[in-house]
Amino acid sequence: MNIKLKIWRQENSKVKGKFIDYVLDNVSPGMSFLEMLDALNTKLIQEGGSPVAFEHDCREGICGSCGLYINGRPHGPGEKSTTCELHMRSFKDGDTIIVEPWRAKAFPVIRDLIVDRSGFDEILKAGGFISVNAGAAPEANSILVNKEVSEEAFDVATCIGCGACVAACKNASAMLFVSAKISQLAILPQGKVEAAQRVQAMVAKMDELGFGNCTNTYACEAECPKGIKVINIARMNREFFTAKVVSQKTT
Amino acid sequence: MATLNSKIPEGPLSEKWTKYRAEMKLVNPANKSKLDIILVGTGLAGSSAASSLGELGYNVKVFCYQDSPRRAHSVAAQGGINAAKNYRNDGDSVYRLFYDMIKGGDYRSREANVYRAAEVSNATIDQLTAQGVPFAREYGGTLDNRSFGGVQVSRTFYSKGQTGQQCLLGAFSGLIRQVNKGTVKMYPRRDVLEIVVVDGKARGIITRNLVTGEIERHSAHAVVLATGGYGTIYYLSTLALNSNVSAAWSAFKKGAFFGNPSFIQIHPSSIPVLNEYQAKLTLMSESLRNDGRVWVPKEKGDHRHANEIPEEERDYYLERRYPAYGNLVPRDVGSRAAKERCDAGYGVGETGLAVNLDFKDAIAKQGKKAIENKYGNLFEMYEKITGINPYVEPMRIYPAGHYTMGGLWVDYELMTTITGLYAIGESNFSDHGANRLGASSLMQCAGDGYFVIPNTIGNYLAGEIRTAKIQTSLPEFEEAEKSAKARIEKLMAVKGTKTVTSFHKRLGKIMWDFCGMSRNEAGLTKALTLIDELNDEYWKDVKVPGSNNELNQELEKAIRVADFFGIAKLMVIDALNRKESCGAHFREESQTETGEAKRDDANFAYVSAWEYKGENQSPILHKEELKFENVELKIRDYK
Incomplete structure (x- = not known):
């Protein structure tokens, strides 16, 4: 050719x-x-x-x-x-x-074609983790997780952090990426303890770094190489508002 | 002069680690923040080590060549991670996991290290699960297990075909949490060019900033390498394209011995080379051979479409040669058999370097749906790459370089022969002998990072609490920086006519032909000359465009390929020395009448630890005798 x-x-x-x-x-x-x-x-x-x-x-x-x-x-x-x-x-x-x-x-x-995506790691740094030190973890089977819940968490955890969602979005929103991580940790019982702080910290960092807002065009979902669904953005928003209302620790 | 002391604690095998930890020196929490640790590489070993060391309060500086630590190649591990939980009640135990690894490694690994790797495996699963790694579950909510690679128990934890990705993201989340807390500082987009040794102790590194080209000095009280393997020595491999040996090689040149460099695993089933521009080989999981039948045409050079070749004209060579194991022979045997057929001219496809993996019979017997349930994602992946639908015609597969069992020699504490320099994960030699079992690399990486190095490094750093911050103005840093800069300038000054990649391809071919799946004295001897000639040509005719003061991917490759020449030669020297066959190392001179690998325990039950003696000098061999106090040496038998 x-x-x-x-x-x-x-x-x-x-x-x-x-x-x-x-x-x-x-x-x-x-x-x-x-x-x-x-x-x-x-x-x-x-x-x-x-x-x-x-x-x-x-x-x-x-x-x-x-x-x-x-x-x-x-x-x-x-x-x-x-x-x-x-x-x-x-x-x-x-x-x-x-x-x-x-x-x-x-x-x-x-x-040329190389961009700086370190903003993603900045957002993860703000709260994309479960605070458990090596040595402090309970016996793995003491945390029971429903099989379907576990599979749902796996599906969002397959995000490879490539940035296609941001590139596809006319607002350059990072919401699909951020909501995937927030969802994974909010769905699993291990992550629920810190869920309220996590969502607030990560959303605040996302806004601070200049990523745009979501206007529901679904371009991110259409272009995601791992098939992450926009329903996670709805979950993130829900988590965020609940956290704002319930949590004493507003950021 | 470094000496070979493996520092294995006294006492019964199962008490060594407990005893070690009871006796090791500790660092007061207040002192930890005054101690700097440099960590190179952010795969599962590096990321888990960074988070654990940060949690302890050390001041950790982490380096990786990627733009983010979470992209390191542990991310591509598919099958799973082993642990001795015995959740299945099927007779598993720490001892059995240990035994399987020793035997699987063909009795060329160190008992004490392997036992410890098995011992900490359960805590690793606890840790990863607590961090939110979505391992597969049973309906009751407990963790699921599957079987793997020939062992008789189900001890493999998994997240579909993406276990490596999930484990790495889990470990990375621990790392990034420590970055948030300020104990860990990230230095992405850096290549390590030199290890700095001051008064016999590792005290820092010289790096190249891959964005600006700046040569930087970084100092610490100790340096940990978690830099992975060097499977890209073959150019085409299952590894990430930028994986390299440079940090380990610079450690070797500064006095760290290299252990069993020639032990490299060739995986039997990867998607074969499709065109001359191909840069990467993608693995097709070993599990496919449960239902797929491997064959080539009986006639040489039969170019008919696979589906047009009638049953009686097909040679199911694995079933023919190994009737007992058939298509499920071990990795090394399967790889060698495929090579033998292709070398003899029976290979299929445009290049003739491929064999068929056929699911026709399995689909006829079990139905397409059943096959789809088992292997759907792999079939999809295969079709994406080749454009061929494996439900209607056979897959084509060929062996590919995959994993290096060899690596920097380390003692029980994972310290190299340079004081204060450690090697963890795939970058060391210690746990897999001459052949690695499936799902044990993630296990070793996470175990080393979460539970071994945080203990053993303290035993050393306890003696360093009075050492002030290491100054990067020391003459040793000056010297190392000068040497790094000189090498880059020399490379840039060649201004030859051939691309870096063209040399890497040619080096890869030499290694694949003479130091790959099958090796012999004449071929290895020839390889030594060929490598030398190509190396000379490289320094006379390589073309590196651009400058060294900018983002220059060709220069990055050029520096790495220069180091590949060094390790290539060391691999060949090691393979020449080891006149026995063991695990993945098959010396044609040492085989049974039926063509199986023949070990020579009387003469070769040792780890080869090579010492660098200078640019044009032969390395010196040191032997660590392997003492098997708990396991009886047997012949691996597949008949």
Whole structure:
């Protein structure tokens, strides 16, 4: 296949970026999207150019490092798949593909297609944990958890923190990500003890970092590679208001 | 000069850890905050260690190359995590878990360490569960278990096929909680270039900031490496692409011995290489061989579609060669058998480097629904990558580099031969001998991080309470920084014609061909020359674009590949020395009449611990004799 690419190039966070056009021949349909970019980079290096910087690591859809805006969609055209799981058979010979970094104020560009997603860890730092020291845990089977509840917690816990939800949202809201973590810990009995403080601390941090609000477009759910549902946002809001009303410890 | 003292406590096996903890020195809580610890790597071992050490009150600095610690490659572990809870009442115990690991490792690991790993496994499950890890449950609300890799009990805790992800996120939540409390400070997007040793003690690291290119000095009273394995030595492997050996290698060059470097597990079933640009091999769980039948055509170079090849023209070679175990032979045997068929020209697919894993008979017998229930997510994953529907035609699989049992040599306290430098998790050599059993790597990582290192490091730091903050202005830091900078400048100055990746691929091929699933004297000897030649070429012809003062992913790779040349050679030297076959290390000269691995306990019941002697010098072999006081050495038998 012959592929035309329009790729966002930006040397660092301080300078302006722009789209640059590339043409790549001999693309095989079996290549992954990132392997196609590897091939482009090999070509660029050999021609004395500067390779395109993009983030990646496990290349099997679980680490959450990769994340590109491809033809206007986070992670490209595949359903429930990360950028690294996307393959070139999803495109046709002669296609033009537009590749951009995540677009969100809270995710500034570091270089080319790499953005700074440390805001996510800042939110988790505020309360995305259960306070139990090593050595203090009770015997595992002393905490009984209903099987369905456990599976529900697992489903939200599969979030890989890639940021596609933020990139998909016109408001750059982080609510799907934050609600997934809050839900996991609010559903499980182990996490209920601190639930009220957790939701308040995490929501406050999310707002402080400049992530936008939710206006119910559901774009986040549509683009989430792990199929996290927006119902979690409703749960987070419920948790938040209950906590505000009930808790003495307002933040 | 470092000496090899494994510091195994006296007394009966089951009392060693208790005795050690009763006698170890403690650090007063008020003193802990004055002691700095550097921790490199944030997989399950690193994250759990960071949180535990932070909880104790130490001042911890954590480094990882990813943008966030929660992306480290423990995240990709699939199957599960073992513990000796005996929830199934099926005869499990700490001793049985210990025994299975010793035997599974083909009697090349240290009894005391393995026993302790089994001993702390139960507390690990308690800890992870309390942190909100959603392990699978029974209807009554208790934790579920499944069986794994040939053992006779059900002791594996799991979260569907994403146990590693869930365990890592649990451990990470503990880490981030300590960041919140101020005991742990995160330094993401950093590569370690040098370990700094002052007066014989590890006192710091030199890092490269991957965003700015800045070379930084960081000091501490002790340094802990949790940097994982070096399976990417083969270029294509099941590991994350940026996994590397650089921190461990710099420790080796500063005096830490390297244990059993050639012991590396090749997993039999990964999705094979599909094109020349392929960068990664994705694992297809071993459990598929419960129902899938492995075959290649009987005719060489038969290029017909798999479904068009009639039954009588198929060679179910595992069933033919191993009628007793059939498709369920152990990992090492399955891998070698696939390689043998493909090397002989019977492989399938465009490259000829693949074998069929066929579910046709299982689907006919049990129905599609039953197969979907068992393996649905794996079938989906396979189709996503290959575009082939495994319900209607066979999967294609091939072995891939997976896990390094070898690693930095450590004593009972997990301290390397450099005082104050520790190695935990996959980065050390200690718990898996010559072959690792499934679901025991997460177990070891979390055990090391939560319960072993927080105890043993205190025994050392108790002697350091009078040591003031280590100054990064010391000449040793100056020297290490200079050496790191010089290496980078040298790499940038080559300005050759070939990409870093092209060298990594060629090195990977040498290692795969001569120091992979099957090894022999002639091949290994040849590999030594080939590695040297390629290394020379690398330093003459590698092309690293850009500069060192910016985010430069090609430079990152170039530094890592330079270190891969070193470990590659050490692996080959180790494989040459060990003239026996054991576990994953198969020396063709040492096999039974039926082609099985033949151990030589009289001559090789030891850990090879290699000492660095300089750039162009041969490393020196030290032997840690393995004493088996509790287990009788037997032949692993699959007949």
